[in-house]
Amino acid sequence: MEDKEILTIVNGLKNGNHKSISKSKISETNLLKIADKLKEDNFDISILINIILHNNINENCDWNIGSILQHFDYNEIIGALQNVSQNRRGYLYDSIGFCWALGECPYKNEQVIEFLYEVINNGRNSESWWRAAFALEKITGKNAINNLKRSLKNYGAISLEDSLEDLSDKKNVINVLLHANSNVIREVIYPRLKERFNSSNSEKELVNIIWLSGRLRLYDESMLSKSLEILETTSSYETKYYILQAMIDDPKTIYLKYFREFLDSDDKLIKKMAIAGLAELGAKVDVTELERLLQNEKSPNVISSLSKAIYMVKNNYFAEERNYIRKYMVNENGLIGDDSDKWYADASIYNLFSEAEDPENVCFNIIFNRLLSEKIRVMNPVDLATGTGRAAKFILNNISYDGTLYAVDYSKQMLEYFERTINRQKYYVKDIHLQHSKIEDFKIPNGEKSSFIISSFGFPSKISDKDRCRNELENVFDLLTDDGVFVTLGWDETFNDDLNNMWYKYIPDNIRAANFEEWRKMREASIESARNCMLTWYKKNIKVPLLYDTLEETINVMGHLFGRDAALEILKNKRTMWWMSLGITWDNKESLARILKK
Ligand SMILES: C[S@@+](CC[C@H](N)C(=O)[O-])C[C@H]1O[C@@H](n2cnc3c(N)ncnc32)[C@H](O)[C@@H]1O
Numbered sequence: 296m297e298d299k300e301i302l303t304i305v306n307g308l309k310n311g312n313h314k315s316i317s318k319s320k321i322s323e324t325n326l327l328k329i330a331d332k333l334k335e336d337n338f339d340i341s342i343l344i345n346i347i348l349h350n351n352i353n354e355n356c357d358w359n360i361g362s363i364l365q366h367f368d369y370n371e372i373i374g375a376l377q378n379v380s381q382n383r384r385g386y387l388y389d390s391i392g393f394c395w396a397l398g399e400c401p402y403k404n405e406q407v408i409e410f411l412y413e414v415i416n417n418g419r420n421s422e423s424w425w426r427a428a429f430a431l432e433k434i435t436g437k438n439a440i441n442n443l444k445r446s447l448k449n450y451g452a453i454s455l456e457d458s459l460e461d462l463s464d465k466k467n468v469i470n471v472l473l474h475a476n477s478n479v480i481r482e483v484i485y486p487r488l489k490e491r492f493n494s495s496n497s498e499k500e501l502v503n504i505i506w507l508s509g510r511l512r513l514y515d516e517s518m519l520s521k522s523l524e525i526l527e528t529t530s531s532y533e534t535k536y537y538i539l540q541a542m543i544d545d546p547k548t549i550y551l552k553y554f555r556e557f558l559d560s561d562d563k564l565i566k567k568m569a570i571a572g573l574a575e576l577g578a579k580v581d582v583t584e585l586e587r588l589l590q591n592e593k594s595p596n597v598i599s600s601l602s603k604a605i606y607m608v609k610n611n612y613f614a615e616e617r618n619y620i621r622k623y624m625v626n627e628n629g630l631i632g633d634d635s636d637k638w639y640a641d642a643s644i645y646n647l648f649s650e651a652e653d654p655e656n657v658c659f660n661i662i663f664n665r666l667l668s669e670k671i672r673v674m675n676p677v678d679l680a681t682g683t684g685r686a687a688k689f690i691l692n693n694i695s696y697d698g699t700l701y702a703v704d705y706s707k708q709m710l711e712y713f714e715r716t717i718n719r720q721k722y723y724v725k726d727i728h729l730q731h732s733k734i735e736d737f738k739i740p741n742g743e744k745s746s747f748i749i750s751s752f753g754f755p756s757k758i759s760d761k762d763r764c765r766n767e768l769e770n771v772f773d774l775l776t777d778d779g780v781f782v783t784l785g786w787d788e789t790f791n792d793d794l795n796n797m798w799y800k801y802i803p804d805n806i807r808a809a810n811f812e813e814w815r816k817m818r819e820a821s822i823e824s825a826r827n828c829m830l831t832w833y834k835k836n837i838k839v840p841l842l843y844d845t846l847e848e849t850i851n852v853m854g855h856l857f858g859r860d861a862a863l864e865i866l867k868n869k870r871t872m873w874w875m876s877l878g879i880t881w882d883n884k885e886s887l888a889r890i891l892k893k
Pocket residue numbers: 636639649679680681682683684685686703704705706709732733734735750751752753756
């Protein structure tokens with residue numbers, strides 16, 4: 296661009312005239328020149344914001360404004376944003392450029408964060424909605440896709456069928472992810488993505504399909520030739536980015552040839568992504584080629600990609616990371632939040648989770664010691680919702696009892712798993728009986744009673760269902776001897792711990808909250824009394840860890856429960872421990888009678 300042209304644009308902008316920046320997307324270098332010139336003349340950036348607010352601007356203009364803004368002092372941008380009146384603020388939600396520019400803010404600012412959340416929660420334009428989430432991720436580190444999933448869940452779910460009809464819309468793309476569980480991917484999503492990919496002519500839709508396919512690891516060679524054609528013809532930064540990202544996400548040896556060709560590209564983005572692709576291919580890459588390129592490279596951005604790539608190819612640390620990603624980052628959505636108890640389906644994974652909770656049995660020992668001090672003679676102990684037998688095993692190993700230990704659960708998979716443990720560990724030398732039953736229906740044979748009923752993370756089976764809570768408690772009351780006790784172990788219901796933070800971050804639920812503190816308070820308030828059953832707290836605020844033996848086990852289990860993004864974060868931070876804040880309730884027949892008004 297000639298200096299004269301730049302000057303015309305600058306003078307136009309000073310008068311609020313946006314025609315000159317609406318014709319096309321201006322290159323980064325020229326936008327920087329424009330910004331520098333404006334800054335020299337003490338330009339008031341609220342003029343740019345007013346252009347967005349008052350004029351029905353096109354995509355080019357919006358992009359150019361965003362890219363000019365990024366070069367200004369962010370205090371000025373935030374000041375200008377604050378000056379926008381409340382009733383006009385909503386018009387800014389539609390601006391992709393403005394949302395993008397906020398993501399470049401070099402420091403964490405509450406105003407910026409608040410605005411971006413407003414866009415995610417209220418924005419109608421899917422593209423700015425999407426951009427706001429990625430901007431927020433850049434500033435706060437909070438995962439963009441999870442924020443988008445949460446927003447869709449809270450503010451308007453769409454049917455999977457409807458969203459597969461139009462994948463040019465980013466909200467539909469996220470909705471597909473919300474539905475992306477293994478069977479649905481295979482039966483519905485995969486065939487429909489292929490069909491749309493082959494028939495669609497819309498670049499926007501094709502790119503979204505490529506992005507989705509990359510993320511779900513469905514991108515394959517058959518999509519490659521059409522993608523390469525688009526790559527050659529497109530001028531869109533986003534298109535190039537997502538095509539290469541899909542290839543990087545699931546790197547196949549066949550891409551080696553293309554990544555190597557792209558190394559010669561004049562386009563810095565393509566070159567950088569080709570390097571990232573080679574880095575992901577690891578051992579299959581000739582590292583001397585990368586070293587030679589690094590020697591000759593001058594651009595700092597490319598130098599950083601090349602030096603990183605050399606490490607990723609050469610060093611085993613990164614090979615191991617890649618291996619974990621391939622093996623364990625397979626669940627799009629975590630199974631823990633699902634109301635349908637899906638996360639219990641794989642008992643062996645559940646067992647690893649359960650064993651990792653309070654591995655030193657601090658909570659069980661508290662219970663055990665009180666049983667001893669109150670001299671309670673344990674007869675026919677019952678472990679309600681036994682799962683893979685965590686509490687039952689403690690009883691088997693530590694408590695002498697008369698009669699039979701009943702381990703009750705409604706999941707056959709859990710009981711089958713526990714049965715195998717019993718055989719392996721020879722637990723059958725004590726009297727133990729596994730019973731497939733709902734908590735509310737379980738009866739001890741011959742009308743016998745129990746003096747010790749416990750439930751670890753199992754009572755009530757659905758805390759939000761008042762009727763079920765009542766029926767389950769009634770049954771516990773009936774099962775209990777006159778001198779018996781009913782003990783529950785679980786959250787202390789403050790939800791104020793590391794593990795709940797993970798829940799907040801990675802499990803999109805229906806709680807509308809802007810941050811963890813707000814979320815946990817709302818969760819706390821949704822429970823009226825201990826276990827929502829007016830039970831009696833014995834101890835709260837017991838801090839015990841969820842602690843895994845190895846990183847691999849952590850990624851496997853947590854990836855299964857919290858989804859792939861959680862697993863990725865864990866891998867990057869090498870985290871194997873989360874504090875949990877637990878509580879124990881303790882009731883006898885008398886207190887239960889009071890609760891049930893007997
Ligand atoms: C969070 S797990 C707890 C398992 C085990 N007590 C532990 O501490 O690891 C909850 C268990 O409750 C079982 N469950 C869910 N609803 C139930 C019901 N209505 N009756 C009996 N068991 C139920 C599930 O199958 C699962 O095994």
